[in-house]
Amino acid sequence: MGHEPSLSGDYLDAIFASIRSFAQELDASRRWLLRAEQTENQAWRLSFLHEARATCERAPARLAALVEHLAALGGGDSLPAPLDRLPGRLAVMRRDLSAHQERLAKLEAKVAEGAEPIGRA
Numbered sequence: 001m002g003h004e005p006s007l008s009g010d011y012l013d014a015i016f017a018s019i020r021s022f023a024q025e026l027d028a029s030r031r032w033l034l035r036a037e038q039t040e041n042q043a044w045r046l047s048f049l050h051e052a053r054a055t056c057e058r059a060p061a062r063l064a065a066l067v068e069h070l071a072a073l074g075g076g077d078s079l080p081a082p083l084d085r086l087p088g089r090l091a092v093m094r095r096d097l098s099a100h101q102e103r104l105a106k107l108e109a110k111v112a113e114g115a116e117p118i119g120r121a
Helices: 009-038 042-072 083-114
Strands: none
Touching: 009 042, 009 083, 042 083
16 A cells, blocks of 8 residues: 655655755765865875765765655645745755866866876885
8 A cells, every 4th residue: 555645744854854964965075175175285185075075976865865755745836835945945956066066076177187196106
């Protein structure tokens, strides 16, 4: 027997947990990227970039979980207030993620261009 999602506390918790986890991953990636931008030490920069990339790569899955939860409720016009605002917020979240991914990729490319070998062969 199928289960229609309802606005139970558990389901709402899952929606808000998806939003929170997306925001946390994106924020963590931004902090790592800022550290990478601010350091002069190549080894540290590479380490910080690695962490920025790892957290950034987890963010889309968090966003997808939110989309899935909203779709299960019917999405769009059928969402009750205040959840009816989330589809518009999703667009903003996607743009934020895309802009961050671009910024990260640019620094990774810049570092790769000017990278000096670490250690001796």
